[in-house]
Amino acid sequence: MDAKHLGDDLTVVLHTEEELRARLAELAREIERDYSDEPPLLVGVLKGAVMVMADLARELNFHAQMDWMAVSSYGVGTKSSGVVKILKDLDADITGRDVLIVEDIIDSGLTLSWLKENLESRGAKSVRICTMLRKPEALKVEVDVAYVGFDIPVEFVVGYGLDYAEDYRNLRDVAILAPHVYSGE
Ligand code: 5GP
Ligand code: MG
Ligand code: MG
DSSP: OOGGGGGGGEEEEEEOHHHHHHHHHHHHHHHHHHTSSSOOEEEEEETTTHHHHHHHHHHOSSOOOEEEEEEEEEOSSSSEEEEEEEEEOOSSOOTTOEEEEEEEEESSSHHHHHHHHHHHTTTOSEEEEEEEEEOGGGOOSOOOOSEEEEEOOSSOEEBTTBOBTTBSTTOSSEEEEOHHHHHTO
8 A cells, every 4th residue: 555545644744665665674784793603583573563573574585483472561552551550472493592672663672572572581592673663752761772774753653563543554654644634634
């Protein structure tokens, strides 16, 4: 779906599909270098990371095994609850494995810092994070992020996997959602 089909639901397109893909290609080269001994297990966080995972995994020039988790940290709205719950756990045993968490966005950082600790506590050899987007000014906790696509302003964005009430995930670009959509005006 293209941004132009959404009329006044969106204000600004922050990053186009082409920019996202080009940046992921750069990150893939870094990841290949950093994991030249052994490829990591890619752990995608459902549902938002589906697009990042699909594009990153195909960009990587090594065998990329994928696993998925679903956690809830946000309700249907636009505010972080800070409460993380596992809705779907990994299939793989990650004991002794290098794990690369693949995420769509880091906002407060609460979800990712919790998830990183959770995976480390299962005996992973290493746990690193790759995120397509990050809002540096919204961070509430320190999170060590190895690979960041783009830093963005503190706005609610949709597209490229990111939803508002499950809509807009299939938008190709990342765009700022117009406040009238979620304020109900
Ligand atoms: P955090 O715990 O870092 O505050 O939030 C992490 C999760 O909240 C993300 O994985 C994503 O699902 C959701 N989230 C945070 N900011 C945004 C945003 O701007 N747009 C959308 N659609 N989801 C967001
Ligand atoms: Mg996410
Ligand atoms: Mg969401």
